[in-house]
Amino acid sequence: MTRQIIITPGIGSNLIHIGHTEKQVRLILGKPSYRAIFPRRSYFYIYRKQGIDIDFRKRGGIVNVIFFYAASKKRRTGASIITDKGIQLGDLYTKVLDIYGEPDKRGGAYTYRSGRKLGGWLYYSNGIQFDFDDFGKICTISISKSESTTNLAENQS
Numbered sequence: 001m002t003r004q005i006i007i008t009p010g011i012g013s014n015l016i017h018i019g020h021t022e023k024q025v026r027l028i029l030g031k032p033s034y035r036a037i038f039p040r041r042s043y044f045y046i047y048r049k050q051g052i053d054i055d056f057r058k059r060g061g062i063v064n065v066i067f068f069y070a071a072s073k074k075r076r077t078g079a080s081i082i083t084d085k086g087i088q089l090g091d092l093y094t095k096v097l098d099i100y101g102e103p104d105k106r107g108g109a110y111t112y113r114s115g116r117k118l119g120g121w122l123y124y125s126n127g128i129q130f131d132f133d134d135f136g137k138i139c140t141i142s143i144s145k146s147e148s149t150t151n152l153a154e155n156q157s
Contacts, residue, residue, distance in 0.1 A: 005068075005081045010146030012066055013081070015124070016054065018145050020063045025054055051079035059101075065144045073083030081141065083128070093120070093136040099126055102148075109134075 007013045015028050022031070025045060026032075027054070032045035043061060045054040053067040070089040071078035082088050085099050097103075103122035110118045118139070119132040127146035133139045 005079065006084060007066075007068065007081050007128075007141065007143055008084045009124065009143060012063065012143055016052075016063060016066055018063050018066070018143065022056060022060065025063065028053075049077050051077055054073065065141055065142055067142045070133075070137075070139045083141070085140070087130075087138070089138050091138050093122075093130075093132050093138075096122060096130050096138065100128075 005013045005015055010018070012018050016025060018026075022045070029045075029050065029079040032054075034046050036044045036046055039042060041058060042064075043056045043059050045056070047053070051071065053069070054063055055065040055067070056062060059062045068079035068081045068085050069088065078089055087096055087099060093148055100122075101127040104125040105123040107121045109120060112118075117134065119134040119136060121129060121131045123129045125147035129140075129142045129144070130138050131140035131142075
């Protein structure tokens, strides 16, 4: 049985936190399936079997965004996660709106250069984003710093 990961907006999960180093992530999740560099200078650890990607922004950086994916043809196993408010991968768009309320930002259908399609997305400034498939089900949940934490840090410098 896979242990369910509890994720909290703006913080991370009960395993990985925003701000962890590459070394801390490797100690917790092990060696990644592979590392990848994407446009805009992002540096990722890809954990295919866990359904998790970690964005460090640059080599030697700290965790900037944690992506949790539902099972798919490309990813044999999806992440076993639940938010601190009870939302899981595969839940419907309407359930997210019922529990989290109106998002700070939203977008419609989108196709990545890789060909991956999204049915839409909802972003909340507390540090959580939900991506949906063509059926309105959550296919990705990403966790980042909350905007209030980011703004506070910027104001203190």
